Amino acid sequence: MKLLKISKMKKIDLIHSHCEASSFYAGLIGKILRVISISTIHRSELRYFKPTWKNRLFYYFLTGYLAVSDDRKNLMIGTLGLSSEKVSMIHWGIDSDSISHNTEQGDMRTKLGLPDCRIIFSLGHLGSIKGHDDSIKALSIVKRKFRDAKLYIAGDGSEADHERLHLLIEELKVQNSVILLGQITNALEWMQACDLFLQPSLEEAFGLVFLEAGLCKKPTIATTVGGIPEIIDDGVTGYLVSPQKPDALAEKIITLLSSEERMQQMGDAAHAKVKQHFVLSKQIDKLEQHFNSLVQNR
Structure with missing residues (x-):
């Protein structure tokens, strides 16, 4: 209920969640408020991609999905059964300035x-x-x-x-x-x-x-x-x-x-x-462009 109130009060355009339970609630709230809801699915364990009723229910109400690798995108479509038209892939990135390259x-x-x-x-x-x-x-x-x-x-x-x-x-x-x-x-x-x-x-x-x-x-x-x-x-x-x-x-x-x-x-x-x-700033730009495109084309 708290997320629903915040989303309604702030006039949220897009809800982004990660993995199972949070994605269920994000999708449900998105459905109620008629806003876009996206989940990034990045589990390593293959059991989370099996086409069980429970796994599918977690993502049922969402309007789109993000994979962190082509391999996981293929699992989301081919095994979990998500619509290929709704699944996109953006690799994660790393801050290239997070270390000093002068250190021996x-x-x-x-x-x-x-x-x-x-x-x-x-x-x-x-x-x-x-x-x-x-x-x-x-x-x-x-x-x-x-x-x-x-x-x-x-x-x-x-x-x-x-x-x-x-x-x-x-x-x-x-x-x-x-x-x-x-x-x-x-x-x-x-x-x-x-x-x-x-x-x-x-x-x-x-x-x-x-x-x-x-x-x-x-x-x-x-x-x-x-x-x-x-x-x-x-x-x-x-x-x-x-x-x-x-x-x-x-x-x-x-x-x-x-x-x-x-x-x-x-x-x-x-x-x-x-x-x-894999530079973080470039991957963030890709994510922002993806989100903006979804909002503008809804």
């Missing part, structure tokens, strides 16, 4: 108190969908060639998530090489300090972390799922492997750590792609 990797490592070694960085909640289990397994293989390699994983999770990963770390005897950082607020500093970024997600709608890695000129090793291939060009800005393949991850990690030149080339290419396709 060594200076950032000193600031973070990191050792002089090969550093692999992962960032994401500790749930299984982010693939941290596979990262840890891959690190145990990488250490056969690079004994000084360390994997730092940033992100929080449930007690069960922590227990699962700690048990795996102990089982593989990599307690001194895998560090769970918990939740951090300085992700870009860690990106600047590492040698490469690793995120072998089992599913991913898009992944802002890959933009952060590219902005910091770091090559990424990730998986061929969801919207990730729309960000990472395999063999150019990083490497993509099938999910749940720690051996393949290890092979690509070793390939990168074996060549400073290759890491730099891929990092530079990743930076160039972010600057060309």
Whole structure:
């Protein structure tokens, strides 16, 4: 009722919501007030795209939908059953001025108190969908060639998530090489300090972390799922492997750590792609143009 009163009082032209419950109420209010209602659907878990009555009800009253990747757009149309005429796609973006490009990797490592070694960085909640289990397994293989390699994983999770990963770390005897950082607020500093970024997600709608890695000129090793291939060009800005393949991850990690030149080339290419396709201000302009077009043509 509060949203209905505010929308009516402020004479809102367009309501923009995100995902399930909020989209149901936004669509219902839009229907009552006869205003445009749009939802951005950016779930990573595939169960949210199944054509169940509940999933369809969430978006039933909306006048339009936004996807964050072509992959999710295809799921919204082909699986969830939304009208192709009402689904648009706008990638997310990143503020290209959010870091200082004059900061040296060594200076950032000193600031973070990191050792002089090969550093692999992962960032994401500790749930299984982010693939941290596979990262840890891959690190145990990488250490056969690079004994000084360390994997730092940033992100929080449930007690069960922590227990699962700690048990795996102990089982593989990599307690001194895998560090769970918990939740951090300085992700870009860690990106600047590492040698490469690793995120072998089992599913991913898009992944802002890959933009952060590219902005910091770091090559990424990730998986061929969801919207990730729309960000990472395999063999150019990083490497993509099938999910749940720690051996393949290890092979690509070793390939990168074996060549400073290759890491730099891929990092530079990743930076160039972010600057060309994923600058936040440009993506905001696209969103505003889309919204204005909907309002003007209603």
